[in-house]
């Protein structure tokens with residue numbers, strides 16, 4: 001293959017100088033790397049190219065991408081970077097990678113580009129280099145001079161890494177779904193304070209964020225009957241309905257006094273409970289990489305495993321607890337998952353505030369605890385366990 005692959009330098013008619021374009025240079029280096037790679041896949045690990053193009057061209061293109069970047073960090077690799085495959089994965093005339101080779105449309109993107117990218121993502125984002133390299137090496141060792149099928153590859157990668165990858169094979173190899181995870185909404189919840197007066201103040205603060213209605217705005221300045229005539233005013237005009245009453249305060253204080261030390265500590269938590277709502281628009285289940293920027297200038301990136309989608313593959317809510325204030329959040333900030341629509345990845349808008357109320361779950365009636373018997377009879381202190 002190498003001997004018949006171009007490109008070659010061109011001779012200048014006037015000067016006789018041999019020159020070549022940068023494209024010819026990278027093309028020739030790339031194709032030499034590629035054909036050398038075929039010594040292993042499929043010549044030594046001998047898969048059936050007429051059945052599954054991706055098993056040799058895809059694996060080999062993945063290795064070609066790795067080798068090109070180790071040859072020169074600025075090598076203009078055509079296939080392997082996740083962002084480069086998004087356009088193909090959005091196209092309508094795709095075939096799943098698991099399609100018999102003669103029936104594949106867009107042979108280059110299907111047989112070479114998509115599987116090479118899938119393996120890059122499996123290595124960098126899903127498994128990490130250590131687990132991936134160990135498993136991929138195991139596949140090459142175990143199946144050299146043999147005839148592996150796709151299932152042998154899938155099983156070896158899972159067995160050796162110890163990671164269940166069924167969702168990954170299904171999405172990338174058996175479907176034509178694409179990756180598009182949207183960050184739809186962010187809710188900020190805080191705990192209602194245990195103290196009744198503080199809880200009332202929090203309720204009032206929440207009310208004060210609501211705009212005045214048009215009626216209220218346009219009536220402003222007009223004296224109402226209740227304002228004009230003291231005879232119409234009573235207790236309810238003198239108090240704010242959100243204020244804690246004396247009974248509220250007493251009850252809250254009693255309830256608090258009843259709590260264990262651990263429960264009391266829990267009621268003092270002032271952290272923010274941020275709830276991120278993600279929507280899987282593309283259909284392909286993937287890990288969610290979420291970068292969160294806080295008001296103090298710091299950032300944190302959470303790498304949420306794909307298993308977050310296990311109960312609902314369309315919508316999921318994920319919670320992050322922090323004392324910091326969130327100002328911005330972005331899904332897949334490093335463009336590592338081939339997310340096809342980045343316009344729905346960034347959230348910089350209004351955070352929806354909520355107050356969480358804590359209810360102590362009702363315990364079954366404990367007549368023993370409630371009784372005023374301070375000393376139990378000896379017969380009730382211990383229970384004889386019958387011998388086996």
Ligand SMILES: [Zn+2]
Pocket residue numbers: 034038056057060
């Ligand atoms: Zn090839």
